[in-house]
Amino acid sequence: MDTTPMMRVRDLVLVGGGHSHVMVLMHFAMKPMQGTKLTLVTSTVHTPYSGMLPGFVAGTYTHDECHIDLSRLCRFANAQLIHAPCMGIDRHAKTVALKNRPSVNYDVLSIDVGSIPAASSVPGAQTHATPVKPIDGFCSRWDAALSRSSSTTRLAVVGGGAGGVELALAMRTRLPEAHVAVFTRSEVLAEKAPAARRIFRKEIQDKNIELHEHCAVSELKQGVLVTKEGTTHNFDECFWCTQAGCQPWLAESGLACDKSGFVYVDETLQTETDADIFAAGDCANVRKHPRPKAGVFAVRQGMPLAENLRRILKGERAKPFKPQSTFLSLISTGDGRAAATKGSMCLAPRAWLWRLKDNIDRKFMHKFGRDIPFKKMHAAMRRKAEQSIPEVARASRSRVGGEDAIAALMKAPMRCGGCGAKVGAGVLSRVLEAVRPLIHTHADVVQGAGDDAAIVRQRSGELGVHTVDFFRAFIDDLHTFGHIAANHALSDCHAMGAKPVSALCVVTVPYGLESKVEDDLVQLLSGACVSLAEAGCQLAGGHTCEGAEVALGFCVYGTLPEMEGALRKGGCRAGDRIILTKPLGTGALLAADMRGAATGRHVQAALQMMKKSNAGAADVLRTYACTACTDVTGFGLVGHLVEMLKASSGSVVASLVEPAKIPTLVGAKDAVASGIFSSIQPDNQRAARAIKKHSFMKDPKYPLLFDPQTAGGLLATVPQSRVSDCLRDLREAGYDSACVIGEITADGNHDGELVTLGASIQL
Known part of the structure; x- marks a missing residue:
């Protein structure tokens, strides 16, 4: 929990968010290792707890109750979270290859990526069946199947192990009228004691579930299951819960693997090929102590793995770990009961056994969820x-x-990063006013301070557009931060209707080993180049310096063919409709994330929105005779709207719809309801003096009208006659949240500083 900055000398990279790595993250959160940067690479930010998935299928648990939010856990562990699939390992260069982004360097690596469906020799299985593995995507696959179901749905479960049996029983509870059948090539629960098989055969029979033992599936067709005996069985949904396989890139990376692709590890959980690469969970095969693929073993490996990772990072020898030979297995029946098995012992299903299982599972989940001691960390x-x-x-x-x-x-x-780290509008306005007498004026500067960018007349006759932006990092994933920072800087050009040409960067990186500083710069600038290339803008140079924390900014140069083609803040006319192209809420959501109070998927959705360029929106707005435009950034919606009104000629005011109708990011309203705001919120809220009607102050979304936006959308005015077509094209261009949020009206008593709330707007 100690976040004291120190020179980074080592990189520990965890690939996969399995049960073992969850334990490792908590271990390093409670006992940080100075000088070591911890990184988690994962294809999902919500990792399921396998023991609770049958309960999710039965409807006992919600998605969040049976998933660990890796984003919150990484925040607590001060670990960098990289949300990207792993594509392979270069063991000689000591890098992890990622999809659509640069590789990540490691000094010590650990792999816990679970399993996938084994390469099936059954024709049609990959096309016509829903795989249970990998479990991190099963919940969405089950929800999709559930949405297609009805009282007459026919469900087939292929696989008679504990996982398949629990799923079938849970499906019966969730869909009591459905037809459910289980197919297994051997006996049901073949890995358990005979007593367990007898008990569950009766349980399956009592639940009116068809059981086909010694019945191997030879082919799947559309809606038809064919057995080796030639019998056919119709189904609407088929779930594949047979033997698991492993990610092919593990063997392709040169790691020693068994015939199924699982990584061989020794008693220390180190791979047989590399002492600085570990593997745990379902993807690992402990050669001296082979065990079934069960979540209990992955959890038990967590602490020995964490301790051995620490030892290797310190230059010590890893210690061997011997897993237990048997374990207590609590198998749910889907109806509030569970059976207990261990070795040859088996207790028939009882309600108290389910309560025991439920208590164990919830206690485990709370440890990595609601009970994470963020308050202690903040104190x-x-x-x-x-x-x-x-x-x-x-x-x-x-x-x-x-x-x-x-x-x-x-x-x-x-204090916040991103646009939440900016100086307030009031301070900035007073400073500019103070230095205005000192500013040298140049005849070729057509537009100076006050708009989104400066416009300078070039000798060629075209106009040059200059803009600058810079802020501290708000996430640890430097590639994503670079992508968003560049997109944010480009937005001023887009808001002016200019074409970006070149950019100069200014980068601050923490002091560290030369190789580590180089890694950080590669990640930052590679991410930035994604946005710049998309805009057709060249990174032409820059400047770097050392500092306490990562920060990145850009000076962007663009061009305009003529002044008439520029989109300006001023120009609002009575009768125009006000359009917002992206939802609000990045400031509050990022502030909540900083405190461990945001949900991972909500943060990831916000980051994706921040990567969305405003270039396409600007093109659409220009097509429909946009009269005024700016981007919504650090001063919030109301602050930037007031700027537009002030810059417009004539006495115009803005009437906005009530806050409830203004689009916001999922999770942002919850953040402000919890009293979490961006650092600059109090400064932005001073713009509330421009609001005439305050009857909506108690609306839960009201504070978000002042929320600072990082890489926010465009705020524009469009003639009423063009607005319907404009919205259609904006949505077709990918701006799904684009909508009319108000209108411009004439008011002889006010000169461009009045905003009213609660208007009824006609398109």
Whole structure:
């Protein structure tokens, strides 16, 4: 939990968010290792707990109750989260290849990627069956099947192990009228004791589930299952729950693997080929102690794995670990009961056994969910901040402004990144006013401070557009941050209707080993180049410097053919409709993420939105005679709207719909309801003095009208006669949330500073 910056000298990379790695993350959260950067590479930010999946199918658990939010866990562990599929390992270069982004370097690597369906020799299985493995995607596959189901649905489960039996029983509970059948090539629960098989045969029979033992499936067709005996069985949904296989890239990377592709590891969980590569969970095969593919073994491997990773990072020898030979298995029946098996022992299904299982599972999940001690971490950060307050500030506590200084210093550890790190509009306005007499004017500067970008007349006759943006990192994934930072900087050009040409970057990176600094710069600038290339903008150079934290900015140069083609902040006319192209809420959501109070999938959805360029929206708006345009960034929706009104000639005001009708990101409303706001929110909220009608102040979305946006959408005015076609084209261009949020009206009593809420807008 200690977030004290220190020079980075080692990289520990975890590939996969399986049960073992969940334990490793918690271990390093509670006992950080100075100088070691921890990174988790995962294709999903919500990892399922396998023991609760049958309960999810039965309807007992919600998605969030049976999934661990890796985003929150990584935040607590101060670990970098990279949401991307792993494509392979270069063991000689010591890099992990990722999809659509640069490789990640490691000093020590651990793999816990679970399993996938074994390469089936059954024709049609991959086409006509729903695989249970990998389990991190099963919930969405089950939800899709459930949406297609009816009372007459025919469900087939291929696989008679504990997993297949539990699923079939859970399906019966969820769909009591459906026809359910289980097919297995041997006996049901062949891996369990005879008593367990007898008990569950009766349970299956009592639940009116067809059981086909010693019945191998030879082919799957559309809606038809064919057995080796030649019998056919019709189905609407077929679930494949047979022997698991492993990711092919493991063997392709040169790791020693068994015939099924599982990585051979020794008693220390180190691979047989590389002492600095570990493997655990379902993807590993402990050669000296082979065990079934069960979640209990993956969980038990977690702490020995974490301790051995720490030992290797410290230059010590890893210690051997011998897993238990048997384990207590609690198998649910889907109806509030469970059976218990261990070795030759088996207890028939009982309600108290289900309560025991449910208690064990929920306790495990709470440890990595609601019980993560973020409050303790924040308290430690506040204590550290207080201890770092200079004596001169303590001594001046009783003087005018002394308490404000103390309060500001105490808040420093939780200040936001992104646009939430910007100086408030009031401060900026006063500073520009103070230095205005000192600014040298040049005849070729057509538009200076006040709009989204400066416009300079070129000798060629065209106009040059200059803009700059810079802020601190708000996420640890540097590639994603670089992508968004560049997109954000380009947005001012797009909002002006200009074509970006070149960009110069300014980068701050923490001090570290030369190789580590190089890694960080490659990730940052590779991400930035994705946005720049998409815009047709060349990265032409830049400047780097060392600092306490990562920060990135760009000076972007673009061109306009003529001034008449520019999109300006001013130009709003009475009767125009106000369009917003992206939802609000990045500031509050990122602030919540910083505190471990945001849901991982909500954060990832916000990041995807922030990667979406405004170029396409600007093109559409220009097509439909856009009269004024700006991008919604650090000053929030109301702040930027007031800027547009002030810049427009004539006495115009804006009437907005009630806040409830303005699009916001999922999770943003929950953040502000919990009292979580971006650092700049109090400054932005001063723009509320421009709002005439405050009857909507209690609306849960009202605070989001002042929320600072990073890579936010465009705010534009369009003639009423063009707005319907404009919205259609915006949505076709991928701006799904684009909508009319208000209208411009004439008002002789106000000069461009009034906003009213609650208007009824006609398109």
